[in-house]
Amino acid sequence: MGGHFSNTGALSTLTQEYRRRPDFFRGACLFACILTVLLLVFIFGEILLKAWPAIHKFGFGFITGTQWSPNREVFGVLPVLIGTIASSFLALLVALPLGLAIALFLSEDFLPDPLRQVIRFVVELLAAIPSVVYGLWGIFVVIPLVQQYGTILSAHFGFLPLLAGPAYGNSLLTASLVLALMVLPTITAISRSSLVVVPYSLREGSYALGATRWETILRVILPTAAPGIVASAILAFGRAMGETMAVAMLIGNSQRLSWSLLSPSNTLSALLANQFAEADGIQISALMYAALLLVALTLVVNLAGEMVLRQTQRATAGLR
Amino acid sequence: MSTEEHPIQIPNSTARPLELTDDFSPGETNFIKVDNFKFFYGKKEALHGINLEIPSRRVISFIGPSGCGKSTLLRNFNRMNELIPGVRHEGDITIHGTSIFDPSVEVIALRRRIGMVFQKSNPFPMSIYENIVYPLRIAGQGDRSVHDETVERCLCSAALWDEVKDRLHDSALGLSGGQMQRLCIARAIASSPEILLMDEPCSALDPIATAKVEELIIELKKDFTIVIVTHNMQQASRVSELTAFFYLGNLVEFDETRKIFTNPSKLQTEEYITGRFG
Numbered sequence: 001m002g003g004h005f006s007n008t009g010a011l012s013t014l015t016q017e018y019r020r021r022p023d024f025f026r027g028a029c030l031f032a033c034i035l036t037v038l039l040l041v042f043i044f045g046e047i048l049l050k051a052w053p054a055i056h057k058f059g060f061g062f063i064t065g066t067q068w069s070p071n072r073e074v075f076g077v078l079p080v081l082i083g084t085i086a087s088s089f090l091a092l093l094v095a096l097p098l099g100l101a102i103a104l105f106l107s108e109d110f111l112p113d114p115l116r117q118v119i120r121f122v123v124e125l126l127a128a129i130p131s132v133v134y135g136l137w138g139i140f141v142v143i144p145l146v147q148q149y150g151t152i153l154s155a156h157f158g159f160l161p162l163l164a165g166p167a168y169g170n171s172l173l174t175a176s177l178v179l180a181l182m183v184l185p186t187i188t189a190i191s192r193s194s195l196v197v198v199p200y201s202l203r204e205g206s207y208a209l210g211a212t213r214w215e216t217i218l219r220v221i222l223p224t225a226a227p228g229i230v231a232s233a234i235l236a237f238g239r240a241m242g243e244t245m246a247v248a249m250l251i252g253n254s255q256r257l258s259w260s261l262l263s264p265s266n267t268l269s270a271l272l273a274n275q276f277a278e279a280d281g282i283q284i285s286a287l288m289y290a291a292l293l294l295v296a297l298t299l300v301v302n303l304a305g306e307m308v309l310r311q312t313q314r315a316t317a318g319l320r
Numbered sequence: 321m322s323t324e325e326h327p328i329q330i331p332n333s334t335a336r337p338l339e340l341t342d343d344f345s346p347g348e349t350n351f352i353k354v355d356n357f358k359f360f361y362g363k364k365e366a367l368h369g370i371n372l373e374i375p376s377r378r379v380i381s382f383i384g385p386s387g388c389g390k391s392t393l394l395r396n397f398n399r400m401n402e403l404i405p406g407v408r409h410e411g412d413i414t415i416h417g418t419s420i421f422d423p424s425v426e427v428i429a430l431r432r433r434i435g436m437v438f439q440k441s442n443p444f445p446m447s448i449y450e451n452i453v454y455p456l457r458i459a460g461q462g463d464r465s466v467h468d469e470t471v472e473r474c475l476c477s478a479a480l481w482d483e484v485k486d487r488l489h490d491s492a493l494g495l496s497g498g499q500m501q502r503l504c505i506a507r508a509i510a511s512s513p514e515i516l517l518m519d520e521p522c523s524a525l526d527p528i529a530t531a532k533v534e535e536l537i538i539e540l541k542k543d544f545t546i547v548i549v550t551h552n553m554q555q556a557s558r559v560s561e562l563t564a565f566f567y568l569g570n571l572v573e574f575d576e577t578r579k580i581f582t583n584p585s586k587l588q589t590e591e592y593i594t595g596r597f598g
Contacts, residue, residue, distance in 0.1 A: 205442040205504070208400060209455040210432035210511065219454070224445050 047295065051288035062289055068255040068271075070279070075286040077293065079257045083265035084297070087172055087247065088240035090261070091179035096233055098180070099187030103229075104217065106188070107195035120192070127185035135249030138178040143169035143250065146177070150262045161259035170252030172265040178246050183236035190235060190309070194228020195221060227308055234305035242298045244269035268294040348416075351376035351545055352397065352515070357411035359392055361404065366392045368569045369411065374562075376514070379537060379546045381556035381577065384566035385592065390549045393566070394517050397547065398434040399427050415515070432459060435508030435544075439520040441500035443492035443507075448475075448484050451492045451503060455511040470510055477543075478506035479536050498529025505536065509544070516540065518548040522555065534559050553593055557581050565589045 054062065058075055065076015105111070106120050150167025157163040198221050206216040222229075252264020253274050268290050276287055352374035359367040367389045374380050382390035395401045396413060399420060413420050420430055432455065443451050452471045461467075471488065475481040480502045484495070492503055501521060508516060518537070522530040537546060537559045550556050556563055557577055564574040565588075573580060573589045584590045 199442070201438060201440055201442040202444060204400070204403070204438065205444070205507075206454075207403060208398060208431055208436040208438075209458065209507065210428045210430075211454075211458045212428060215458045219458070220444050 044295065047288055047292050051285055051292045054282060054285035054289040055292075057282065058286070058289070062286070063293070066257055070275075070283045070286075073282055075283075075289075077268070077271075077290050079255050080266045080268055080271050080290065081293065082257070083172065083251070084241055084267040084269075084294070087176045087179060087251065087265065087267055088237050090172070090176035091183055091240045092233055092237050094177065094180035095183050095187055095236060099184050099232070099236075100191055100229060102184075102188045103191035103195055104222075107192050108213075108217065120188075123188050124185050126181065131182070131243065131245035132249070134178050134182055135246035138174060138246060138250040142174050142177055146171060146174045146262070154260075154262055162261050164258075164260040165262060167262040168252060168264055170250060170264050171260075171262050172251065173261040175247045175251040175265070175267070176261075178250055179240045179243055182243060182246065183240050186236040186239055187232045190232030191225070191229045194225040194232070197228075198224045227311055231305050231309035234301060234308060238298050238301035238305060241267070241301065242269060242294070244273050248273040268297075348376040349373060351416060352547075353414045354393070355412045355414065357393070357396070357409065357413060359389075359396060359401070359409045360407060362406045366569050370571050372564060372571055372574060374545065374547065376545045377541060377543070378562055379541045379548065379560040380562045380564065381560035382547065382549045382564050382566060383551075383553065383556050383592075384572075386551075387568075388566040389569040390564075390566045391519055394519055394547060394549050397515065397517055398431045398436055400431075400436065402427065432511045433513050434515045434517060435505075435511070435513040436517045437501070437505050437508050437519065437521045439523050441497065441504045441524070443495070443500050443503050445491065445493055447489045448492045448495070448503060449488040452507050452510050454507065459511060474506040474510045475503075477509060477536075477540065478502045479532060479539075480506060496529070498525050498532060501525060501529065501533060502536065505533070505540075509540070514545060516544040516546045518546065520549055520551060523551065530555070553581070565592060567592070 054075065058065070062075055062077055063081065064078055065074070066078050067074045067076045068080070102119075102123060106116050106123075111119070147167055147169040150163075150169075150171070150173065151165065153163050154165030154167050158165050202220055202224060203216055206220045211219070247267050248270035251266055251270055253266050253270060254264035255266055255271075256263075258265065272287055272291055272294070275283070279287055350373040352372075354370050354372040354374075357367060357370045358365060370389075370393060372393075382394060384390050392401065396409065397415075397420070401407050409421070415434075418425065444454060446454075449467075449471055452474050453467045456467060456470060472481060472485075475484060480499060483499060484503075492500065495503060501524075505516075505521070521537075522533050525533065534555060537548065540546060548556075548560065560577045562574065563577040563580040565572045565580065565584075565586075567588055573584060573586045575585070579585075580589060581593055584593065
């Protein structure tokens with residue numbers, strides 16, 4: 001060593017110079033990171049602060065109460081809470097099988113690769129459509145459909161609480177169907193990526209034992225990718241709960257508890273969007289309380305999804 | 321590739337025509353017969369007319385430098401190469417007199433009669449028990465007692481039973497590398513195949529695990545015809561009775577292992593085994 005570098009002084013100056021430059025960059029990145037964290041804390045704190053009067057006044061009764069009438073200053077959010085979870089769950093029920101089927105189709109070589117890329121791109125493009133456009137599409141396409149077929153359904157199966165009439169166009173079902181379409185890209189993208197990382201050696205092993213393609217998919221590939229698929233479902237659920245505009249346009253904004261899928265309902269985010277503009281006094285605080293619940297709910301769901309996803313990545317890393 | 325020339329006629333209607341039952345004598349000399357076999361990846365000819373007769377219940381090793389075609393030939397015995405797009409073959413391979421390429425041969429049935437062990441162990445992410453039962457399940461065998469019996473028999477054959485008998489329902493991914501490979505061997509023999517193909521089964525294992533697998537191979541030849549591809553000359557000489565040396569898509573020499581390693585007839589073979597190329 002040393003012999004090649006007679007001019008060690010210049011070298012060390014240069015080294016210091018190189019070390020200094022990343023220092024500035026590092027500082028800038030750190031600042032941005034801290035700012036993001038602070039922003040989250042600030043938003044949460046602000047909501048908590050604004051919600052405090054309502055929390056103080058209504059306490060836990062806010063969550064279990066079934067009445068929401070701002071005129072009488074009675075605020076109970078249970079029907080809305082149920083509507084939030086029910087609409088997201090229904091959306092998932094529709095979107096998961098569909099999204100999983102698409103993901104399987106795009107991860108296996110059923111189609112030539114260029115065609116697969118096109119379909120994948122189109123599905124991911126669904127995520128780029130603005131929420132309000134989904135809402136408009138829902139108003140002009142889905143609402144008439146739900147009204148038409150809902151009336152027929154409730155005429156024949158109206159004895160079932162889930163399908164009791166009358167069939168309004170604006171309903172839990174309408175919102176759920178549009179939500180299903182909106183979370184489809186999330187499910188497809190994450191499921192697909194967990195399917196494609198299933199090692200080829202497992203497929204090969206299965207084929208070599210005399211398995212057909214479908215046996216291999218159902219018994220080896222899907223179980224191996226299962227945690228990733230579960231994660232995609234959880235994250236999609238979280239997205240559906242937070243979705244606002246399209247839901248506010250379609251769900252009918254009714255705080256009445258109803259079993260029927262064909263009745264209007266409401267979600268936390270739609271409630272906020274619809275009422276905040278005209279709210280004042282304690283109603284603002286009540287809405288902030290609702291916002292707090294929404295944030296807490298989506299936070300928990302998203303955290304769960306991320307955790308499952310991380311678990312998956314660790315598990316499949318062990319396979320390779 | 322017509323079937324007329326083969327001693328056993330295949331009835332056209334049966335669902336599983338490739339019956340390789342116990343009616344062959346242990347010393348059948350041309351159990352697997354490779355007849356002027358050529359294989360192409362797209363336009364590239366990987367095997368140039370191989371002729372080879374493999375007797376039953378022996379261990380045969382395929383040796384040769386990388387890219388010589390030994391794995392390609394091995395993967396044709398259970399038609400695994402067909403998973404690769406753009407491949408084709410000429411010539412024929414027969415097992416017990418039946419062409420494996422005959423239209424009436426179901427590739428699924430063929431693969432159930434030929435076990436395969438890969439270079440990298442590939443246990444499925446399920447329990448040890450379920451890994452071994454997998455070939456039975458896909459064959460429609462759902463009987464619990466058959467499952468239990470098979471798991472014990474195969475794990476014993478793979479010299480793994482004592483190590484895992486108390487944790488059969490734990491994930492197979494918790495096993496060591498050597499145990500995983502022996503589990504894959506146990507799985508490969510679960511559907512009672514006649515032939516066991518091994519594609520460099522020890523190349524990812526440490527010397528101790530390798531020694532165990534080699535012992536196992538010698539033990540298993542009582543029941544199976546074993547074809548093993550290996551880069552390890554010592555391994556070939558330790559486990560196999562017959563050795564085929566491949567070079568550039570040709571079968572250069574096929575003889576008793578002892579003769580190949582002590583007194584090969586071809587100069588190329590000698591140069592390869594003495595380490596002058598490859």
